[in-house]
Structures are given as C-alpha cells and as structure tokens.
Amino acid sequence: MRKAELRYFFFFLASIFLICQPEKHAFSQSQAGIIDGSEIAQNYVMEIWDNSKGLPQNAVFAMEKDNYGYLWVATEEGLVRFDGKTPKVFDEENYPEMLEQTYYIFFKTEGGIWASGDRSIVLIDKNIKTVIDATEIADKTWIRAIAENGNGGLLVGNQKGEIFSWDEGTFSPLPYWNPETQSEILGFYPLGNSIILVGTTKGIYELNLESSQAKLVTEQDFTAQKIFGNGDNLFVYSQDKGIFRIKEDYKLDQVYTFEQSIGVNSSSLIVDSENNIWAGSLENGLIKMSEGNISKVIYPELQTYTVRKIIKENNNLYLGTLGKGLAIVRPAKIKQLNLGLLEQKNIKPIYQAGDSSIWIGTKSDGLYQIKKGKLNSWNDQNGLLQNRVNTIGAANGKVYVGSIAGISIIDQESGKITGYLTKENGLKSNYIYAIYRDSKNWLWILTRYGGIHYLDENGIFHPIELPEKFTSTGFISILELQNKQILIGSISQGFFRFENDKLIESQNLPLTPGEDLIYSMYEDNAGDLWFATHGGIVLYHQGNFKILRKHNGLKSRSVFTIISDGKSGVWTTNNFGVQYFPNSELDKFKTSGEEDFHIANNFYNESHGMPNSEANGLIFPSAIKDFSERIWIPTVEGVGIIQSPSMYEEQSSGYLFIWDNLLVGDQKIDIENEVVIPRGERMFQISFSLIDFDNPDQYSLYYRINQNSEQWQPINEQRLLNFTGLKPGRYTLEVKIHRHGNLEQIYSLPIQVKAIWFETIAFKIFVLLAFGVLIYFMMKYYSNMRMKRKLESMVSQRTFELSNANEQLKKALSEIENKNKVLLDITWYQSHLVRGPLTKAMGIAQVLNQFSNYQEIGLSKEELEQELLETLEQLDQMVRETHSMSENIKNNEA
Structure with a gap:
C-alpha cells in the first residue's frame, strides 16, 4: 500500500461510512441565541460547497487564505480557489504545469501558500506561481513542513526527520540540522527574526537561520504534534499530554490536560482573535476551548462529518470536512422565528395589530398569534372557518381572518372567535383576497366576482356597486394613497381608484392578460405608483407606464411584494428570494429607456438566512414592516425577518476586487498591470474576482470598454468578460461595482491590442x-x-x-x-x-x-x-x- 494510502486510509473508511448519511439543503440555518425579543432568533447560516457546487471532490485535506484574500482548498482531485461565490479548480487537466493534483498540507508564508503533495511542491498566490519537482526528497516518505529560508529559497522537512534547503532549483541537506535522536518532523512554525520552530516526535527544536544553528528547546520525550498560534499566544498540542502555551523562554505551561483534549483532531487546531482554541472533533462537531472551559459546538447540517480544517475570521467559520466539502458558517442576514411550531410551515399573510401582536396565516395549518413571546393558534377545530388563510386585517379591536370560505372574526383581547362574514352577510364571494383598514377606520374587504365592500367606522357593512363588466373581476390588493384615495389592484383588469366609496378611475396595465395581476402596490414620495405584478414591476409616472422586467435586473418574472423600508429603498419578493432596490435606482428608471436600463440591487435567499428562497404571493399582506421597522417575509417554509438597520451596516464590510487571468487561445496569463493582446489574436477572455465571504450576492456589476460611451453593460453571474474582434489599439476596460444599490468603485484595466505588420x-x-x-x-x-x-x-x-x-x-x-x-x-x-x-x-x-x-x-x-x-x-x-x-x-x- 502506498504512503498516501497509508496516511489517509482512515479518511477513506470515514468517507465510506459518511456516504450512507442523508443529504440536507446546501443552505441551512439554526438558532444560536436570542435578540430583539424572545420571538426572534439570532441565527447562523451554513453554506456547503461540495462536488455538486463546484468542488472536484468532497474530502478537504488542507485549507488556507492566500495574500490576495482567496480561500484555497486542497482535495484529492485538485486545488480549489474560492472567492465566496465561485470555486475555481486547479488540476492537471486545466493547468498542465502541475505535476500532480492531490496536495495534503498547506504552509502559509509571505510569498504565498506552499502546498505539498506526494512528489511536488507548488506555490499558490492568486494563481500557480511555482512548481517544484520534489521527487528526490520524498522517496518512501512525505513532506511534513515547509518554510522560507530567508534567502529566497525554502526549508523542507519530511516524515523521515530530514530537512532540505531548496535554493535556485536544487535541494541540499540543511548542514546544521543534526538532531541527537532520529525523529519524525511534524511541522514548522516561523516566529520571525529568522527563527523557525520545528515540531518533532522528540521535542521542539529552534532553527536560527542567521547563526545557522539548531537546538532542542524542550524535553525529548515531548511529542509536538502541532504548534499553532495567533501572534499573541503560541500553543503546542501533544497527543499524549494535552495543550500547552509556549512562553518566551520556551517553557511549556499546560492549559488543557490530556483528558480535556481527548477527541481533538490535531490538524484542525487554531487560535482565534479572542484567544479561543478551536478544533474539529474526531467524533462530531467542533470543540471550543475558552479560558479553561471546553464546549462542543454541534452543527446538524454536518452530522458526523469530521472537520479537519478550521479558519475563523470575525464571525465567520470556514470548515474543511471529510465527505461534505467546504462549509462556511456565518451570521444570518435574514433571521428566522425562534418558534418550533412555525418551522417549515407554508406561511401566507402576516399582519401586525395595534397591540404589536403578530398574526401569521398558513396554507393548511390555520392561524397563529405571537404576543409577548407566547404563541397562540386557531384552526377549524376551534372555530376557524378554514385552515387556509388568505388575508388578515383588524379594526375596532377585532381581527378579521379571510379564507376561501369567508371571514372569521376574532376578539383581539380575549382571542375568541365572535362571528363570521360570508355571502349570507352580503359578500359577493366567500373567497376573500384582501382585508385592509384605511385612515378613516373603514375596513375594506375584497373578494372574487367583483366583490368590493367595507365596514365603516361604526361597523356597518357597505357593498360597492361596480359597472357590470367588472362583476367577474377578482380584487386582490389594496393601498391608501397620500391623498387618501383608495387604490385597488385586480386580476386582469388593472387598478381601480376610489374617492371615498366612489369609483373615479379604472385603468388596465400594459401587460398581457396573464401578466396583468397586481400582487402589491407602492406610492413613492413623488406620488408615482409602482405595481408588483405577474409580469414585472410596472411604474405609473406622469400618466405613462414603464415596465421593469427580468432583462432589467429582476430575478423573477413575478414580483409578489413591493414595500418601502421608510429610509432609502424598497424590498421586493419573488420565487427566488428577496431583492432590494434603492430609491436612487428607481428614480433613474423613471428617466431611462426600458430596454437599455439595468437596475442595481441586492439579492437575498437561503444563503443569507431565508427559510426558503421561494416567497409567497397572492396573499394580503404579502409582507409587512412592523413597528420596529423589521420586514417580515412569508415563504413556503417559514418566516424570514429582515432587520433593516443591520442591512445598512453591512456596507462597511470590505471586499476585494482583483483582476485575475487573461485567456488567449490556450494560454492563461496572470493579470498584473496591463493586458497585451498578441498580434493576430482577436478573441480573448478576461476574468476577475470580487472576494466577499459575507455577502457575495450584494453586488451589481457593469462594464464598458469604450470610455466615450455612456452605456454600461451588466455582468452576469460568471465573472468573465469575452471580447471578439477588437481592432488594434489601446483601450481601457472599466468595471463598475454597485453594492446595496449604491456606486462603490470603478476599476480600470489598460488593454493593448497589438497589430499584425499589415495592420x-x-x-x-x-x-x-x-x-x-x-x-x-x-x-x-x-x-x-x-x-x-x-x-x-x-x-x-x-x-x-x-x-x-x-x-x-x-x-x-x-x-x-x-x-x-x-x-x-x-x-x-x-x-x-x-x-x-x-x-x-x-x-x-x-x-x-x-x-x-x-x-x-x-x-x-x-x-x-x-x-x-x-x-x-x-x-x-x-x-x-x-x-x-x-x-x-x-x-x-x-
């Protein structure tokens, strides 16, 4: 059996075992604490990247961030570079200069990451910089440690206990490495000042590169399995003695005993910025050691998958697993309810009553009320007309719950069902679409078959008579305008405007009959109307209509909600998640052409904490902003809650823009300053990266290559730009970045297209x-x-x-x-x-x-x-x- 097989035999066994484990969603969220009231959970979201999402293989051997900010992952089928959104695979097929594609250990240096395989070493830093054939020093052994030797070369230690110096392409034994006892080298730890600590099975040695000396600084019976630290504190783990702090004089101060550190996967040990020690457990989950206390962190999404590598940055955890690929754990930007009864429920309308209680309707599980952290519920067994709830409204201390069987009336104080409203009481239909209270304290009720009714401030029922041609119309949404007029949206008949209870205008939208379905309406500060429809977002501006569609930047043809955050923009929901549009972009759309306009926006889905990316429509309200300005989004698997203030704070988080590769023909060229296209080439590709592990979907990207043009072209999900047929000359490629809908930066790249002699x-x-x-x-x-x-x-x-x-x-x-x-x-x-x-x-x-x-x-x-x-x-x-x-x-x- 080969050395690599011996080394990772138990990994194989673990993988075979884990294959039998059930798969879960790529994105998941669980409770981690409570903030802003007992009903809201401080959640995390876990994003899993495996071979179904771009990794070549699911066993992670090593993981590290390079000097550019990319996260590199070593798997059995190649190296992977990750920018937070797109994995890029480096293997022998795509990069023939590689001598192999399985690398087991990473060593971070100022020059980049040195990765060691069975017979080669590669330097990676944005791309592959150097490939070294290490066959001569890896015969019947393997590389355990790499560090820079201060002279532009390397020190390489192997499992046999040998240390070689690599200079100018040649390996030679380190002349002053002559330990008294033969031992295995387990790792290097550079301390700076030309000092490197060598962890071995027979103690820790100090290599002084300036004086060319090596000395033993601990007892020989001490096995230094892993030396790790964070700059402030330095630790060493010994598998038979525990975890020790290494002091300045190399004295070892034990901080965790052997018994306390049982089950620690030594290869995963790290120290975070708060001096907490983290490690993957050999059994399940993570082990966190803080101030002498040991706790276990279990992630249900990973089940029993072993965590072999850990990186912790701020609130983010990067976990390299065996069998599950790369898992990124970060705080959820969209929260979920900390209420087990509503988990994975198909949520319909959400409403907040005057007493701040939240009322939630479901598709088949009845009605719920959240009040002072307590959950109450109603269904057809205790008086609700039907368990399917379409709409909720309230007036005069009563909550009105609409369904396809009529309206159930609940006393808000006692919670008792006190009555019903149906066709027998004068409704045009028992299929209730919307219930809405206006500023006059009229309660409007919209139904199928031309049903527009209201209960006045005294509770007296009034049906509104409409022209005969609207007797079959379904009215599904309603809004009170700034001038106190009532606007009602319909199915296939456009919108209707009422002055008190008198119809003063009806107008169809410029959509096909199947698209003319108004889910939600919004009036901006200028008095212009915006309609969320089945055919996009329709603007009614100065008597004219304009339509914002998918080619303009919408994620979905159908838009269920359009709701203002009251500050700088609006939130919309659709079948794929939530989109945010700043007011500045909406204003641009008013004066721009429909065909060439592309709206800057932010997009949120399951990867940001939503229980499901599919929001619900044809309900009223389809989303609400509560009294604390949180926006509640109903989805098919629970409630997503947008903490609006935190969304604006995220603008301060950093990102990294990097020009990546130039691809001309079969040649990949690392982009540094200027791109030069050789003579005769007219087709080339430029790639770039936008490194962000917190929220990679918060950007809208555009480019242009002609500075005299005002037209910016949108960039798709792939961060690749293809050019064909550029004439010889000098150009400037510009990439414009919008984040949270606002302009962040414009990055430029000079391009020279060389001419053939006859050009x-x-x-x-x-x-x-x-x-x-x-x-x-x-x-x-x-x-x-x-x-x-x-x-x-x-x-x-x-x-x-x-x-x-x-x-x-x-x-x-x-x-x-x-x-x-x-x-x-x-x-x-x-x-x-x-x-x-x-x-x-x-x-x-x-x-x-x-x-x-x-x-x-x-x-x-x-x-x-x-x-x-x-x-x-x-x-x-x-x-x-x-x-x-x-x-x-x-x-x-x-």
Whole structure:
C-alpha cells in the first residue's frame, strides 16, 4: 500500500461510512441565541460547497487564505480557489504545469501558500506561481513542513526527520540540522527574526537561520504534534499530554490536560482573535476551548462529518470536512422565528395589530398569534372557518381572518372567535383576497366576482356597486394613497381608484392578460405608483407606464411584494428570494429607456438566512414592516425577518476586487498591470474576482470598454468578460461595482491590442501611398488607353475616309483618264481642224506684214485682209465648237 494510502486510509473508511448519511439543503440555518425579543432568533447560516457546487471532490485535506484574500482548498482531485461565490479548480487537466493534483498540507508564508503533495511542491498566490519537482526528497516518505529560508529559497522537512534547503532549483541537506535522536518532523512554525520552530516526535527544536544553528528547546520525550498560534499566544498540542502555551523562554505551561483534549483532531487546531482554541472533533462537531472551559459546538447540517480544517475570521467559520466539502458558517442576514411550531410551515399573510401582536396565516395549518413571546393558534377545530388563510386585517379591536370560505372574526383581547362574514352577510364571494383598514377606520374587504365592500367606522357593512363588466373581476390588493384615495389592484383588469366609496378611475396595465395581476402596490414620495405584478414591476409616472422586467435586473418574472423600508429603498419578493432596490435606482428608471436600463440591487435567499428562497404571493399582506421597522417575509417554509438597520451596516464590510487571468487561445496569463493582446489574436477572455465571504450576492456589476460611451453593460453571474474582434489599439476596460444599490468603485484595466505588420500605421500609410500611386498609374493608363482608343478611332475614321477618298480618287482618275482621252481626242481633232485655218491666217498675216506690193501674190491687200478675216472667223467657229464639246462633257458628268 502506498504512503498516501497509508496516511489517509482512515479518511477513506470515514468517507465510506459518511456516504450512507442523508443529504440536507446546501443552505441551512439554526438558532444560536436570542435578540430583539424572545420571538426572534439570532441565527447562523451554513453554506456547503461540495462536488455538486463546484468542488472536484468532497474530502478537504488542507485549507488556507492566500495574500490576495482567496480561500484555497486542497482535495484529492485538485486545488480549489474560492472567492465566496465561485470555486475555481486547479488540476492537471486545466493547468498542465502541475505535476500532480492531490496536495495534503498547506504552509502559509509571505510569498504565498506552499502546498505539498506526494512528489511536488507548488506555490499558490492568486494563481500557480511555482512548481517544484520534489521527487528526490520524498522517496518512501512525505513532506511534513515547509518554510522560507530567508534567502529566497525554502526549508523542507519530511516524515523521515530530514530537512532540505531548496535554493535556485536544487535541494541540499540543511548542514546544521543534526538532531541527537532520529525523529519524525511534524511541522514548522516561523516566529520571525529568522527563527523557525520545528515540531518533532522528540521535542521542539529552534532553527536560527542567521547563526545557522539548531537546538532542542524542550524535553525529548515531548511529542509536538502541532504548534499553532495567533501572534499573541503560541500553543503546542501533544497527543499524549494535552495543550500547552509556549512562553518566551520556551517553557511549556499546560492549559488543557490530556483528558480535556481527548477527541481533538490535531490538524484542525487554531487560535482565534479572542484567544479561543478551536478544533474539529474526531467524533462530531467542533470543540471550543475558552479560558479553561471546553464546549462542543454541534452543527446538524454536518452530522458526523469530521472537520479537519478550521479558519475563523470575525464571525465567520470556514470548515474543511471529510465527505461534505467546504462549509462556511456565518451570521444570518435574514433571521428566522425562534418558534418550533412555525418551522417549515407554508406561511401566507402576516399582519401586525395595534397591540404589536403578530398574526401569521398558513396554507393548511390555520392561524397563529405571537404576543409577548407566547404563541397562540386557531384552526377549524376551534372555530376557524378554514385552515387556509388568505388575508388578515383588524379594526375596532377585532381581527378579521379571510379564507376561501369567508371571514372569521376574532376578539383581539380575549382571542375568541365572535362571528363570521360570508355571502349570507352580503359578500359577493366567500373567497376573500384582501382585508385592509384605511385612515378613516373603514375596513375594506375584497373578494372574487367583483366583490368590493367595507365596514365603516361604526361597523356597518357597505357593498360597492361596480359597472357590470367588472362583476367577474377578482380584487386582490389594496393601498391608501397620500391623498387618501383608495387604490385597488385586480386580476386582469388593472387598478381601480376610489374617492371615498366612489369609483373615479379604472385603468388596465400594459401587460398581457396573464401578466396583468397586481400582487402589491407602492406610492413613492413623488406620488408615482409602482405595481408588483405577474409580469414585472410596472411604474405609473406622469400618466405613462414603464415596465421593469427580468432583462432589467429582476430575478423573477413575478414580483409578489413591493414595500418601502421608510429610509432609502424598497424590498421586493419573488420565487427566488428577496431583492432590494434603492430609491436612487428607481428614480433613474423613471428617466431611462426600458430596454437599455439595468437596475442595481441586492439579492437575498437561503444563503443569507431565508427559510426558503421561494416567497409567497397572492396573499394580503404579502409582507409587512412592523413597528420596529423589521420586514417580515412569508415563504413556503417559514418566516424570514429582515432587520433593516443591520442591512445598512453591512456596507462597511470590505471586499476585494482583483483582476485575475487573461485567456488567449490556450494560454492563461496572470493579470498584473496591463493586458497585451498578441498580434493576430482577436478573441480573448478576461476574468476577475470580487472576494466577499459575507455577502457575495450584494453586488451589481457593469462594464464598458469604450470610455466615450455612456452605456454600461451588466455582468452576469460568471465573472468573465469575452471580447471578439477588437481592432488594434489601446483601450481601457472599466468595471463598475454597485453594492446595496449604491456606486462603490470603478476599476480600470489598460488593454493593448497589438497589430499584425499589415495592420500597422506605417503599413497603412505605405498601402495608402501605394494605392495612390496605383490610382495615378491606373488613371494614367486609362487616360492613355482612352487617348489610344480615340486616336485609333480617329485613324480608323481617317483611314476609312482616306479609303473612300482613294476610291473616289481612283474613280476620279479613271474619269480623268477617260476625259483626258476624250480631250486628247478633241485636241487631236482640233489640232487637225485648227491647224489649216491657223496656218492660212498666219500666212496671210505674214504676207501683209512683209509685202507692200501684193501683185506677185495675185491678190490685193483688201482681198488678203478679207481672206484673213474669214479665216479668223472660221477659226473662231472651230473654237466655239470645241468649247461646246467641253460643256457637253461637263453636263454629262453632272
């Protein structure tokens, strides 16, 4: 059998035994004392976190808070970090750097928590900081103690009694650790000033890190099972001798004997801030040791589950168990009645009479009265009409108890049932929804089937006649307004306004018929009306309706109660618990859009002390504020009581906001100052924690990543923010926290999304220039192409024209050739015709010019002149004929 199996074999047996134990609710509450009167119990609430709520396994081996405020829990299946609301598991699957996932012992140091397993040591502080392979010093043994050695390294002690120094990644035996007797090391306890106490099976040793010395400071026969303290007092437990106080000179002063400390689970021993010693019992419950007195604290919720680890802070207890996981015990913020007869009863209406007595109706167990710490009851066996009570009211010393069978009338002083009111007395129906006394001392009675009635100040019964269309209406709620008008809410018919007993207004709400059911009504200081309905909270403001629904921050579609605390806000009830809304948020809603508005609120349920998270509706009153300003809430398993003043005091309690991890791809990065998103990554996740173990549900969270935007997005229950597609650049992530409905703080985280090379400004400028050049050349090319096309077109046109011109030229040349031929013919013809007369004329002219005597010629001068004239006329005639032939050629062409 392995050493771990040997070490925890009895844990296994205990777990097997505990499996057979019956389970209870994750949240439970029990009496711890009495305050504010005998009827109210000072309760605690226990919240259990096991493998059904986020723990990987239910056996807790170690438990400690780190320097950030997280609570760490070691289980067999991994380490768990808890912030009060959400467990986060660290195991080998999610964190591959871990060498194993079962760690048994925690050692808190200034650097964080050192956790030891079978073969490794890890440092945890918000996240896993360091992982050390300790196989070489844990062979056939296991680690028992760890402390820092003052040089940035560690001292590690094992079960064999060896102490090793771990420096710069190397283990080496501590040279000055040479005890005279071989013994097991059971634990280290740093005292400061470079002093470490070593608890062994053979006494306590002092290690002086400055002088490098080790010395025995107690007797060797003393087994120092556990050394523990709180800074003011230092104790040691010896399993065979008892509990001793360690004085400054290492003298041991016994404070509890062996017999007194029998049954103490030594691994759980602690000292609280008031110097009380706490321990888990090996049998059942806790053992508290205070000033020599020993008492046992039993929590029924844990039954026989062994408590192995304890942390006590202020009024909170953190219990690490074997088989039940982590249990957190804290004072209840919502109290319960210290009356056994009303425990786990299905509570209906609650009413406070003028004598301060509280009257409580139930679903099937009749009526109860709490008066001066005494509980009285009525049911159908002693005169009550029916055990199911729907409504309660009072007037003139009488209490009126409404049911589905009518009204039972009880004398307030004597407690005797003195009469009844039913249909026989004039009621429209025996199904009574509401009874209410107004400022005129009229007692209003609302029923099914259009029933609105009242008993006047003299007790005279008056039915109110309504229009016929309301004869089937059920009237279920009523309120007197500041102006003394009476407002009545109905099922599916909206609200009705009365001046005395006269109906002056009726108006439906902007809801579907199934939603238009007015459970409760409230008028604020401004005179605006608020309706708690089956479809959310409806505001009637300046004649207009607005609806506050689940997407605006309501926990439930149905709202049963809306009641003012008279100070700074209102309380509402629903199927999942109680919500508080400050007046400032209600005022914001009046001026905001319905779709983008998200109301800041506080939420309370079983984890805060309610007997059951499901409140009751369709009863009247559905909640009351008593004369001491406590608000009483009826639930299906008892009464929850809100101590209003204590709710405001809780604002002073602290919380811690911590940026946690950046998840990019498969890589988890611890967030410190700035988040840098690597190049090419566009999807990432940022997680944060809001550490609060008192009331983790009192916060409303919003975020934005664009500071120029006025829009804040609500954050869901998971403290995770996912981002996709952010462009390269610098951003500021802001988370806004509202607590108790009021703004607490805004936390900022710088984010840089790095650009890929082609997303850089230089690249964009280059691309822009290149694009410009490209556009230039494209335009140039286009222009050239256009010019080319134009020129080609012109050339083509010119070519076509030239081609036509060539054809015409050819044709003209042909014609010219033909004409030339004709002309040649004409010329040849003319040359032959003209040549004779011309020669003749020239001869005559020459004769006339050369000769004075014309006898030789045989003609006279006159005859020659006449001959010349005739010849010239003949020549002229020839020219005329030639011209006429040319004209004929031209006309033929035309």
